[in-house]
Amino acid sequence: MSSPFDIIAIITPKPGKADRVEELLTTAAISVKANEPGTLRYHLQRETKGDAPAFVMLETYANKAALETHSKSQTFKELGKALKSEDLLAAPMKVLFTKEAGGYASKL
Numbered sequence: 001m002s003s004p005f006d007i008i009a010i011i012t013p014k015p016g017k018a019d020r021v022e023e024l025l026t027t028a029a030i031s032v033k034a035n036e037p038g039t040l041r042y043h044l045q046r047e048t049k050g051d052a053p054a055f056v057m058l059e060t061y062a063n064k065a066a067l068e069t070h071s072k073s074q075t076f077k078e079l080g081k082a083l084k085s086e087d088l089l090a091a092p093m094k095v096l097f098t099k100e101a102g103g104y105a106s107k108l
Helices: 018-035 064-072 074-085
Strands: 005-011 039-046 055-061 094-098
Touching: 018 039, 018 055, 018 074, 039 064, 055 064, 064 074
Parallel strands: none
Antiparallel strands: 005 055, 005 094, 039 055
């Protein structure tokens, strides 16, 4: 069994499409939380400047099987289909597999 790991997804909408992209990503996050126990974090951040602000999705998976479950989920498929069919993205989604390298997560 593998240990938890993180992914950062960077989503860049076309100008004027950010609100629709945010709607789709937020809806997906609600479904992921309810249906994917192995997805430990699925946190959306929105850039605060520009007409086409980038979104950053911070994801943590319990193991590789959890990522596979997420990747094959109906939610993920529907999200990808909507992003493509509505021509919402300025660039392909960038996905970074990451590991902690320092700092801290919170002082809250």
